[in-house]
Amino acid sequence: MKQGWRQFMLGPTGKKVGVFLLVVVAIGVSLAAFGEMKVEFGPFALRLGMGFGLGESQLVIPPLGEIKAYTHRWPVVLSATLERIDLPLLQHELLEVTDSGAYLDGVLFKLRDSLYWFLAKLCLVGGMAGLLVALLLGRRRFAHLWRMTAVGVFTVLLIMGGVLIGFDQTAFQNPRYEGALEVAPWALSLIEEGLDRLPEFSAKLAEVAGRLDTVFAKVNTLSPLANVEGEVKVLHVSDIHNNPAAVEFIEKVIAGFGVDLVIDTGDLTDYGTSLETELNRKINNLGVKYLFIPGNHDSPEVVSHLRKYKNVIVMTKRIYQTNGLTILGWPDPAAT
Numbered sequence: 001m002k003q004g005w006r007q008f009m010l011g012p013t014g015k016k017v018g019v020f021l022l023v024v025v026a027i028g029v030s031l032a033a034f035g036e037m038k039v040e041f042g043p044f045a046l047r048l049g050m051g052f053g054l055g056e057s058q059l060v061i062p063p064l065g066e067i068k069a070y071t072h073r074w075p076v077v078l079s080a081t082l083e084r085i086d087l088p089l090l091q092h093e094l095l096e097v098t099d100s101g102a103y104l105d106g107v108l109f110k111l112r113d114s115l116y117w118f119l120a121k122l123c124l125v126g127g128m129a130g131l132l133v134a135l136l137l138g139r140r141r142f143a144h145l146w147r148m149t150a151v152g153v154f155t156v157l158l159i160m161g162g163v164l165i166g167f168d169q170t171a172f173q174n175p176r177y178e179g180a181l182e183v184a185p186w187a188l189s190l191i192e193e194g195l196d197r198l199p200e201f202s203a204k205l206a207e208v209a210g211r212l213d214t215v216f217a218k219v220n221t222l223s224p225l226a227n228v229e230g231e232v233k234v235l236h237v238s239d240i241h242n243n244p245a246a247v248e249f250i251e252k253v254i255a256g257f258g259v260d261l262v263i264d265t266g267d268l269t270d271y272g273t274s275l276e277t278e279l280n281r282k283i284n285n286l287g288v289k290y291l292f293i294p295g296n297h298d299s300p301e302v303v304s305h306l307r308k309y310k311n312v313i314v315m316t317k318r319i320y321q322t323n324g325l326t327i328l329g330w331p332d333p334a335a336t
Contacts, residue, residue, distance in 0.1 A: 019133070019137070019148075019151075020151065020155075022133050023129060023130050023133050023148070023151055023152055023155060024155060026129040026130070026132060026133050026152075027125070027126050027129045027130075027152060027155055027156065028052055029129075030125045030126070030128065030129040030132075031050055031051060031052075031122070031125060032051060034125050035049055035050045035051060035122060035125060036048065036049040037049075037117070037118045037121050038083065039111075039114035039115075039117070039118065040114075041107060041110035041111050041113075041114055042089070042090075042093065042106075042107055042110060043085055043086040043089040043090035043093065044082070044084070044085055044086075044107075045082075045083045045084040045085075045086075046080050046081065046082060046083065046114075047080070047081040047083050048078075048079070048080055048114075048115070048118045049077075049078075049079040049080075049081070050076065050077070050078055050079070050122060051076070051077045051079070052075055052076060052077065053075060053076070053077040054070070054075065054077065055070060055071070055072045055073050055074050055075060055076060055077075055163075056068050056069060056070050056071060056072075056077055056078075057069055057071040057072075057077075057078045057079070057080075057171075057172075058077065058078070058079040058080070059079075059080050059082070060079060060080070060081040060082065061081075061082045062081070062082070062083075064179055065177060065178045065179020066177070066178045066179060067172075067175050067176070067177055067178075068175060068176045068177075068178065069171040069172045069174070069175045069176065070171055071167055071168050071169065071171045071172070072162075072163045072166045072167050072168065073166055074159065074162045074163045074166070076159060076160075076163050078163070119160060122156050122160065123153045123156050123157065125156070126152040126153050126154075126155055126156030126157075127149040127150070127152045127153045127156075128149075128152070129152045130148040130149045130150070130151045130152025130153070130155075131145060131148055131149045131152065133148055133152075134147075134148035134149070231323070232260050232261060232322060232323045232324075232325050233257055233258055233259045233260050233261070234259070234260070234261045234262075234263060234325070235250065235253055235254065235257070235259045235261070235262045235263070236262075236263045236265070237250060237262060237263070237264050237265075238264065238265040238266060238267065238295075239266070239267045239295070240264070240267065240268050240280065241267055241268075241269070241270050241297070242268075242269055242270050242276055242279050242280070246280075247280055247282045247283060247286075248282070250262065250286065251282065251286060254286060254287070254288055259288060260288060260289075260322075261288060261289050261291065261322065261325075262286065262288060262289070262290045262291065263291045263293070263327065264290065264291065264292045264293065265293050265295065266292075266293050266294050266295020266296070266297070266298055266331070266332060267295035267296070267297040267298060268280055268292070268295075268297075268298055268302065268306075269297055269298055269299075269302055270297055271297070271299075272297060272298055272299025272301060272302050273299070273301065273302075276302070277302050277305040277306065283306075283309060283311075283312065284309040284310065284311065284312070286311060287311070288311065289311055289313060289322075290309070290311050290312045290313070291313050291315050291320055291327060291329060292306055292312055292313070292314050292315060293315045293329040293330065293331055294314070294316065294331040294332060295331075295332045296332040296333075298331075298332075303316070303331075314329075315327070315328075315329020315330075315331070316329065316331050317329070317330055317331070
């Protein structure tokens, strides 16, 4: 038995199998060193990678964690690491979107184009690995070098073909989360529930605003206890946290009560990105002075954006006076 195995390994077929296995090992080492590629499509920058391991696909979002799913059976790990999001560009594109389906199709088209280039690079790495094996084995003839290079390219295509043929994209319907993203299922369900109930919530806010208007109209029919000259009606709001219905509610209260001044004591946003301020840009159209005292969720970028609104006065360690009313604004240190 041992003699037969030895004869096989020393024979032409055994040598070819040995060379092929050597090429596979060389490809594995080469992919570990050079099997990554940075791609950009629209406002997103990803680092694509391929290695050997359990048959899974990974989406890495530093520093939050990873999303993984067993998408194929071949012992290959496909990874995509989110390196950067160009928020100003994303903001610009989203504001210009008129057809969300067409926009998503465009993003996916650019992503597919990037994946083709990534596959081309993997084939190049495989070919170089085969060429390196040929040189290490002392093969110098052009035919041998070309053949080994082709073996390397073919091996990569064989591996990727096996992955793609059995790729199950539905596996991401039940992914595994690691790191801070472990709370993602709960957060996503909460967001989904919130979006489903948003129309109901907006309707209730409108109803509340309407009833406040009715109450105020009845109060106006009462005889005042005393005449107050230069009275100022102030509306105090706080912790809006990107609530899309909040500014609409504020607008209705201003109209219903004849509010002269709004004081916002911070936390207009959640993460302090300029994109979030676009969610509340209706503040610029309220028609009254809007005093804003930044909170710990409002970054300097948010503050700078709000300063561009004509009716907004950012209260950073300053005093505002109107009709005998003196207001001191002192921001949270995290916002400055």
